[in-house]
Amino acid sequence: MGIKMEQLRTLLGEVYDLQAINLILGWDQQVNMPPGGAEARSHHLATVNRISHQKFISDEMGAALQAAKGELETAGAEPDSNDMRIVIRMQEVYEKLRKVPSEWVAEFARMTSLAQRNWEDAREASDFAMFQPHLEQVIKFRRQYADFFAPYDHVYDPLLDYFEPGMKTAQVKAVFDELRPQQVALVRRIADSGVQIDDSILHKRYDEQKQWDFGVEVIKAFGFDFERGRQDKSVHPFTTHFSQNDVRITTRINPNFLNPALFGTMHEAGHAMYEQGIGEGIARTPVGQGASLGIHESQSRMWENLIGRGYPFWKAYYSRLQSFFPEILSDTSLDDFYRAINKVEPTLIRVEADEATYNLHIMLRVELELALIEGTLAVGDLPEAWNRKMEEYLGIRPSNDAEGVLQDVHWASGYLGYFSTYLLGNLMASMLWEKMEQDIPNMDALVEQAQFGDLLAWLRENIHQHGAKYKPAELIRRVTGKSLTAEPYVRYLTNKFSDIYSL
């Protein structure tokens, strides 16, 4: 490695460490921190975010990026080499971050740390009013953030770009508009099919430790490496990483409902295996992590849904699950169980939603956060707007804030612009899946034998190892040859539910 590149790597390594520390502090806050720790933690986070940002946007970093680029060009480096991609991507991020004051970054970190802590209490008390002032702060900060990037096509663009580099509001709206009628039509056809699925088997008393153990067994088989990661419990399940060799997931277990831990664990493992698959050559640089939240969700939703809610998976695992819960499941057939976990039914909680209605939860949130950031919806009116939209989209109405507007941690964490990426991830997952089916013709048979090695190897090769070397749209195009499209996703959903609901 050239001397200039080495100097750049040292600077980037320091920034990466600080970013990792930020994530460690966040993990600890959600998994371990006693209540009294909240205020000090908000200071810790402010300090580390301030310094991390200052280091990233320093003139020294700018010069090091320039110098390394010159050195690489002189040496005739490949445009797709790790070093060249690191320089190019980091220059883009550098230019972006320089528009944001470090003091804003620090204050935002401090404020959202407290907001997130408050959200836990508000959710527990099911009281949006408690949380309202914090959310108002979040909206105010996020508007300021957008304004650092003015002029923009849409005030939501910079927020979206924060999570999904290169994505535009107009593009998200177009995808949503393309998808919405098809999604609604599918849900209607299912409702009109007359087929009734009984999923009461999922709502029995499932021992918590056994739920945990089964989930661990499954994700170990998937390929989650516990030598380089761990699982804990938290109020809201999440994945975080402190390097490619220390990737942590959380789950939450409902003793009266099998789905949350079962599919939540698979989902988070999907995120985690992505981070565990980052290539050595980009490790300890800010490129050495997932390319975007959309790509991330393509991984988590793939393991959760395309694999975990699929028939081949349960051909492999249902008898194993029965052996964990014989007193509950021994009289239920594989086919009945498969239908139960795929029952389409409007529900209040996003993370428990079936695949057919899931995107409606996302559209609701994205439309609401667009209205909040545009200023056409006041935070105080949010719960009522939420409930109205739930009735409109799903025909059901939350009876309290905990099962309504307070159910997700994202806004408390300051994540406006995040929700779109779940939907984008669903679309990307199906695009990748169709390509995988071409490359691994016996994929179903492998899954039926609980053989996930080839699948994971494909993902490692095509997605994971690259980290953030490419922007999401470029990465998807490199792998599938296509731009983002909803077609494979609609095909997948229609096939799956046509079968289950005899459409």
Added chain:
Amino acid sequence: MGIKMEQLRTLLGEVYDLQAINLILGWDQQVNMPPGGAEARSHHLATVNRISHQKFISDEMGAALQAAKGELETAGAEPDSNDMRIVIRMQEVYEKLRKVPSEWVAEFARMTSLAQRNWEDAREASDFAMFQPHLEQVIKFRRQYADFFAPYDHVYDPLLDYFEPGMKTAQVKAVFDELRPQQVALVRRIADSGVQIDDSILHKRYDEQKQWDFGVEVIKAFGFDFERGRQDKSVHPFTTHFSQNDVRITTRINPNFLNPALFGTMHEAGHAMYEQGIGEGIARTPVGQGASLGIHESQSRMWENLIGRGYPFWKAYYSRLQSFFPEILSDTSLDDFYRAINKVEPTLIRVEADEATYNLHIMLRVELELALIEGTLAVGDLPEAWNRKMEEYLGIRPSNDAEGVLQDVHWASGYLGYFSTYLLGNLMASMLWEKMEQDIPNMDALVEQAQFGDLLAWLRENIHQHGAKYKPAELIRRVTGKSLTAEPYVRYLTNKFSDIYSL
């Protein structure tokens, strides 16, 4: 607060945050981190220590200290006011830290992080040879550290000062020399007493969860605040703090021996209550933590020994302990139990040692680390030197490294100079205790009723709230009116064991 003091507080707050983050990373490493995380963690620690040190020794900090001092003097601030003490103590630390290069601090943090991880494996394998190269590194680094402070009276002085500000090797040696013959004589008198104590009751099968629960009950009664702290398990028990409102302890439970968790939990709670008692006015400054390790040990050893191994405590708690383990303890009287937990007997493991032999474990370690740092003992010869000294002092010889030279984490963490503070803490604890007995005449009666509020309030008032406002010697003198002396300690030990062993 004046504007200059406020500016100083901002800078100190940032340094405090970074120091807290360093401790969070260390806690996570020992409590949660998967094996794969070790290398990245060593980078995280290096980065945060480098930046923390750079910030502390910056010219900006020097100027801010000067300016704040000037402002306080102009305003006629009290010499003992928080602000004035913060300035004075921080100027001392500033001058000290400026002698050390930030790059050394970073490398030392990285190296000891890996050494500590390695020590866990080496201890598990009971193989000193695995650990030897890491310890050689530690010694090398610690010699370098001492040399930053040359000229010194003794190469060990700067190391000692690191943990016990103001303490000199000569003073430690003098105290040790004063104490050694008395300690040895006491142990001999006990051995010669002919009194045989049966402590087999402590070596039964004690349910781990119940051990945990009893310990928690006790330290809650002591005053450990679980809203502002938590307890976990780790290979080596320790206490750490991320603010006065987030103080964490760990314990380790031996299912076949009651003492380690029982007294270890009390010990760590003693450390933790000290940190939880830091005054608001010095919080989020580097003064807002324990004054030294010696003072810290005076707290932990007081709760563990002067209270926790005392007769009044067990008058209050023995029947409660019996109710946790009726099948084991119902036939053992309070007096027999009290004698069992105070049985004097040479043992291999320091943290399990009785009060009469404990200091011999310390002397052994301090003498060995003096020889290591002076260069008169090679690291490769350490296990044999350890074992020989164990025979000489205690008449027993470890059969392997795990129960010998590898038993303590301290050297792996880079802590040379630390062990003395246990002994100093024992002496300070007895000095403080005699003063407490004057101020709280009914202390025994309170303990007998499990009433610890007045004791804790006294410690809060006289010790805890002050944090590191005063150097340890000054703090002890303010409270007791005396310089460090072994007399109260020898009095305490002699009284206690004269009674138990009918001397």
